[in-house]
Amino acid sequence: MTDRTGLRERKKAATQAALSAATFRLAIAKEGLGNVTAEEIAAEAGVSTRTFHNYFASKEAALLHDFNETTNALLADLRERAATQPIWDAIRDAAIAMHLDEKFDLETMRCREQLIHNSPSLIKEQSGQFMELFSEAIGIVAEATGAATTDLYPRLVLGSALVCIKTTTEHWLADPGDRTLPEAIAEGFAVLERGITQPPSLPGN
Amino acid sequence: MTDRTGLRERKKAATQAALSAATFRLAIAKEGLGNVTAEEIAAEAGVSTRTFHNYFASKEAALLHDFNETTNALLADLRERAATQPIWDAIRDAAIAMHLDEKFDLETMRCREQLIHNSPSLIKEQSGQFMELFSEAIGIVAEATGAATTDLYPRLVLGSALVCIKTTTEHWLADPGDRTLPEAIAEGFAVLERGITQPPSLPGN
DNA sequence: AGAAATTTTGCAGCAGGCGCAAATTTTCCT
DNA sequence: AGGAAAATTTGCGCCTGCTGCAAAATTTCT
Numbered sequence A, B: 001m002t003d004r005t006g007l008r009e010r011k012k013a014a015t016q017a018a019l020s021a022a023t024f025r026l027a028i029a030k031e032g033l034g035n036v037t038a039e040e041i042a043a044e045a046g047v048s049t050r051t052f053h054n055y056f057a058s059k060e061a062a063l064l065h066d067f068n069e070t071t072n073a074l075l076a077d078l079r080e081r082a083a084t085q086p087i088w089d090a091i092r093d094a095a096i097a098m099h100l101d102e103k104f105d106l107e108t109m110r111c112r113e114q115l116i117h118n119s120p121s122l123i124k125e126q127s128g129q130f131m132e133l134f135s136e137a138i139g140i141v142a143e144a145t146g147a148a149t150t151d152l153y154p155r156l157v158l159g160s161a162l163v164c165i166k167t168t169t170e171h172w173l174a175d176p177g178d179r180t181l182p183e184a185i186a187e188g189f190a191v192l193e194r195g196i197t198q199p200p201s202l203p204g205n
Numbered sequence C: 001a002g003a004a005a006t007t008t009t010g011c012a013g014c015a016g017g018c019g020c021a022a023a024t025t026t027t028c029c030t
Numbered sequence D: 001a002g003g004a005a006a007a008t009t010t011g012c013g014c015c016t017g018c019t020g021c022a023a024a025a026t027t028t029c030t
Helices: A006-029 A039-046 A049-055 A057-064 A065-082 A089-100 A104-117 A119-146 A153-173 A179-195 B007-030 B038-045 B050-057 B059-063 B066-081 B087-098 B106-117 B120-145 B150-175 B181-194
Strands: none
Touching: A006 A049, A006 A065, A006 A104, A039 A049, A039 B050, A039 B066, A049 A065, A057 A065, A057 A119, A057 B150, A065 A089, A065 A119, A065 A153, A089 A119, A089 A179, A089 B120, A104 A119, A104 A153, A104 B059, A119 A153, A119 B120, A153 A179, A153 B066, A153 B150, A153 B181, B007 B038, B007 B050, B007 B059, B007 B066, B007 B106, B038 B050, B059 B066, B059 B120, B066 B087, B066 B120, B087 B120, B087 B150, B106 B120, B106 B150, B150 B181
16 A cells, blocks of 8 residues: 555665665765765666666765655654644654664764765755755644744744754764763753753853 | 055956856846856856856855855954853854845845745755854854864854854845844844743744 | 066866656556 | 556766866066
């Protein structure tokens, strides 16, 4: 039922995943996505160059494919929660429920981070995807709350929340300490709830 | 003294501005930067295609040139303020002091916004520049407060502040009401100071 | 004016990305 | 099973972006 078109959909998802994985593998092997060509990726995945571009508009998009899937899941979850919770709580809980640390192992996530961090084009692509996430989320929020998509407050809320997720995750990745990722994210949200001017413990000045 | 190398520096700045302006003009005329080639831009500015690429790595960068200058000014201002004010206040006041609405006229800013909004590549470029702004600002903050560049709190602060600036500006641009841009920005910052969960007046659910 | 430094330009080349139509594969229907 | 219909893969050509390199033109300095 969910795979009415079964095999076909499955195969497409498979090659897409294969291409994404190949991209990641090569990028790490060659120390930078910039040193990898679309042709190489296609070869590694066993398809033609043209096919690679049928699936992904760019190498960058290919590398960030699972990031994209993650955000889609987040959106779906948010859509549900927004129906019954206040925005802020919905976003926070959806973010906490992501549990990225159970989906990917630490080492992989760190490699990804490094790869992105050293590549301007990847930074741009990722930021771009964040903006898209923002747009779609705004749509959800607007629909759920009846607010206009142009209202300031929901945009501030959503923006802060996304920054919080990204920032906190990066920080946790660099030094997990003894917390899980969801715990770390929860702490980040707590800071924003309290009012940003109230530093947590060791203030920066 | 400031123009020791005088004429030369001046001319370079002039052609750069000319290229940027030409890009803007053409992008508007052709309803999208995507419909403009680097060759056309160069021609419009009266230089060779190669020269265009000497100044800008991409069409996108050319179009966002003055945005970039603005953020550089912001950084310079922030650097000064960070020496004597708490981070949050320094950022807020620097943002307020930008006074973009006195540097550009409303119509121009709106065109820019539209152009960016309808172009994925421009969104990416702009987000990328925001990330750069973030990195440099983090450096300033770290130096001023003695915090590590990896600390969570300053990153949260800075991130929220940047989101606030961008969001509030966009919102003001769409509907200035009877406020000036600095006033609008100040309101945005106030929301974050109060704690994001406290909506201003008309809560979104 | 003439030498030195710098900028502009053309050229060649690689790579990204897209439209199109032919070839191949998968699904569907009888 | 078998063949028609639908969708995917592929190759090809094309345009554009962007970079390195070396020659030509321009500016600065003495």
